[in-house]
Amino acid sequence: MALAQIPCREGDKEANLQEIEQAIEEAHTQGADILVLPEIILTGFVHREALRMLAETRDGESMARIRRKLADFPLYLVYSFPELGSDGEVYNTTCFLQKDGTPLAYYRKTHLFAGEKKITKPGEELICLEVEGVKFGILVCFDLEFPEAARALAMQGMHVLLVPSANMSPYEYPHRIFTVARALENHIFVAYCNRIGAHKSFVYRGQSILVDPSGKILLECADNKRDIQTVQIQLENIRDSRDMYNYLEERRPELYR
Amino acid sequence: MALAQIPCREGDKEANLQEIEQAIEEAHTQGADILVLPEIILTGFVHREALRMLAETRDGESMARIRRKLADFPLYLVYSFPELGSDGEVYNTTCFLQKDGTPLAYYRKTHLFAGEKKITKPGEELICLEVEGVKFGILVCFDLEFPEAARALAMQGMHVLLVPSANMSPYEYPHRIFTVARALENHIFVAYCNRIGAHKSFVYRGQSILVDPSGKILLECADNKRDIQTVQIQLENIRDSRDMYNYLEERRPELYR
Numbered sequence: 001m002a003l004a005q006i007p008c009r010e011g012d013k014e015a016n017l018q019e020i021e022q023a024i025e026e027a028h029t030q031g032a033d034i035l036v037l038p039e040i041i042l043t044g045f046v047h048r049e050a051l052r053m054l055a056e057t058r059d060g061e062s063m064a065r066i067r068r069k070l071a072d073f074p075l076y077l078v079y080s081f082p083e084l085g086s087d088g089e090v091y092n093t094t095c096f097l098q099k100d101g102t103p104l105a106y107y108r109k110t111h112l113f114a115g116e117k118k119i120t121k122p123g124e125e126l127i128c129l130e131v132e133g134v135k136f137g138i139l140v141c142f143d144l145e146f147p148e149a150a151r152a153l154a155m156q157g158m159h160v161l162l163v164p165s166a167n168m169s170p171y172e173y174p175h176r177i178f179t180v181a182r183a184l185e186n187h188i189f190v191a192y193c194n195r196i197g198a199h200k201s202f203v204y205r206g207q208s209i210l211v212d213p214s215g216k217i218l219l220e221c222a223d224n225k226r227d228i229q230t231v232q233i234q235l236e237n238i239r240d241s242r243d244m245y246n247y248l249e250e251r252r253p254e255l256y257r
Numbered sequence: 258m259a260l261a262q263i264p265c266r267e268g269d270k271e272a273n274l275q276e277i278e279q280a281i282e283e284a285h286t287q288g289a290d291i292l293v294l295p296e297i298i299l300t301g302f303v304h305r306e307a308l309r310m311l312a313e314t315r316d317g318e319s320m321a322r323i324r325r326k327l328a329d330f331p332l333y334l335v336y337s338f339p340e341l342g343s344d345g346e347v348y349n350t351t352c353f354l355q356k357d358g359t360p361l362a363y364y365r366k367t368h369l370f371a372g373e374k375k376i377t378k379p380g381e382e383l384i385c386l387e388v389e390g391v392k393f394g395i396l397v398c399f400d401l402e403f404p405e406a407a408r409a410l411a412m413q414g415m416h417v418l419l420v421p422s423a424n425m426s427p428y429e430y431p432h433r434i435f436t437v438a439r440a441l442e443n444h445i446f447v448a449y450c451n452r453i454g455a456h457k458s459f460v461y462r463g464q465s466i467l468v469d470p471s472g473k474i475l476l477e478c479a480d481n482k483r484d485i486q487t488v489q490i491q492l493e494n495i496r497d498s499r500d501m502y503n504y505l506e507e508r509r510p511e512l513y514r
Contacts, residue, residue: 110512126513145441146504146507147438149513151405152513177434178442180434181404184434185404251403251405252367252368252379252403252406255409
């Protein structure tokens, strides 16, 4: 698996698509089967009207361009963009693409942070998809802070949680804690990919990590610097972590009222 | 608030009661209003038959002795012992005592770890009690590893989570992560008091901590050494931590299925 914390220029699709294409090439060269990009990497968080203008439908031009890139450098891609829904609303959407670019699933961010509520509409569904026998869940940035969301996906059998993020300073510490906690408490891998750079008063510091079910950090990207890294994960670790106890089975839902 | 990670001799009530009495004196001298002791500090985890022999009812001799001590050195006490229930079963029980020793609430550990299931019976209720306008929840050791348990208490208005523990090596790291995660994700204080010493193949390393709603560690006890420390907590921090977002209000329970 690869994480690519690449720069994102607010509102500049062409620059961002070039960065995405470059990331696909590099991750492919590193031997990655699956690549996770940061949250809403196509455009960044611009203001409401601009975001509506830049948002694309699921078969928009940017998607077509990314699909063409994957045809040459095939890998599963976790790609996040502002989606113009068929209902005319804008969603913070993450797409899981097949190696050849065919979309397998779309997840619309369900927990919106503060100002995001003004510019996008929340999704209404959590997604767990199975690919080559591995079950993936997707949660985006603020979603990760709710233990219920990751737990609900784990109860559906999730092995790997994919987390595109645009987490800004000074919230590096809570996100590190939450990434490790979700991995531990659900016996899963968590791939957390955060953006870098600055916009208005926000600074995004990267520090993307990939954590195994024992809470061990397998891969850690640089602090606020472009960085693409790949690591192999061992799915047996999930079974190993359930050896002594299994949180999913030892829950007592009748008490949680 | 004070945490006392004091030694525990397996099966030796007299030695342990002396340690508890000493801890009450010291915490009182430090100016603590409330003192948290480690899990099942009266006896430790002895084998099944021994634990049954040593277990006491709620108004047993050890409780009477602790109440007498509190009469001289008043403080709220969180005290954990093997309880012989009126049903003849043994429970891993934590009692919250009024400053004069009057019991205000009993919590029977609801999530039992591995071998504990052979020696004690699980409780059937989570407890949130209000004292002087502050709402306290109690979770014991393994309980903390289930996000649902702390969340359920937070939904009842909990401000401070009290966690007596007997967590053994090499699980220091998960417990540290969980302690901080529960504080952050519920906007609460978490007072985690772990035992020290060794028994059979187990080593307990202490490292008790008190964490505020921003995840900051306000107090940290030594690694595997007797240590009693007191710190003042500011309940306004709970309100501050809900300034930008409020996890309890922004949950989307309709999606967690």
